[in-house]
Amino acid sequence: GHTVHRLARRIGADGLGDRVGASSPQGRFSEGAAAIDGAALTAVEAAGKHLLLELDGAQALHVHLGLFGRMSRLATPPRAPRGAVRLRLRTRAAVWDLRGPTACELLDPVAQDALLARIGPDPLRGDDPEPALSRIARSGRAVGALILDQRVMSGVGNVYRAEILFALRIDPHRPGRDLSSTDREAMWETAAEMLAAGERSGRIQTVTGVQRRRLAVYRQRTCLACGGEVRREDLAGRPLHWCPACQR
DNA sequence: GCTGCATGATGAA
């Protein structure tokens, strides 16, 4: 989520109002690129992990980076594309190359609405947290699964899941409905703060002042707080990292 | 040149 919001801001700064050039050097998005080539970029929006570029007179471009996707900015004139560049987008100020996305597609307004309707509120967008918090409050699922479920709330990924729950000393296995309302609200606030810091810096760093350490538990061997062994196990199909001593 | 791995999501079973 923080990556996508940062991209939205930077791409908007580069090209809002410009007619964009679009091509698919790799060839897998040739038709879509042709359809938006020359259209004016009228809006750039981030919602959860989804990036939406509104193009005047064409359908909106929807990008989801997924696990491997990257968008990189090249100063003009750019070098020739290297590797599998799904989409090259040119604005007056810069060129953006997209590789490895889970989604790179054109959406009509109905499909856009459907997309936005199926994801939960996004802490980085300043959405109303209530729908997410009330779902968590009613759910018997583990909070470590709920916070990662983009239908419940959107934007939190696997690193932030581990770091948010550790920061609040919450055991990821606790059912959502067993959390206090204070804990639920703190989850939202902590997500908003951590994601905002990530958006500003362009990297995930949740601890400061400790040499050679950016994260408290995610992919760490020992817990930042107690020095005990960090446990790794799958929860909701993703590797969860947590400290059983600190998170009870 | 192979294998495994990574901050994700989907559709079938």
Next chain:
DNA sequence: TCATCCTGCAGCA
């Protein structure tokens, strides 16, 4: 829950 898709890189032979 599982297989599958997307890409680049490190570590190995």
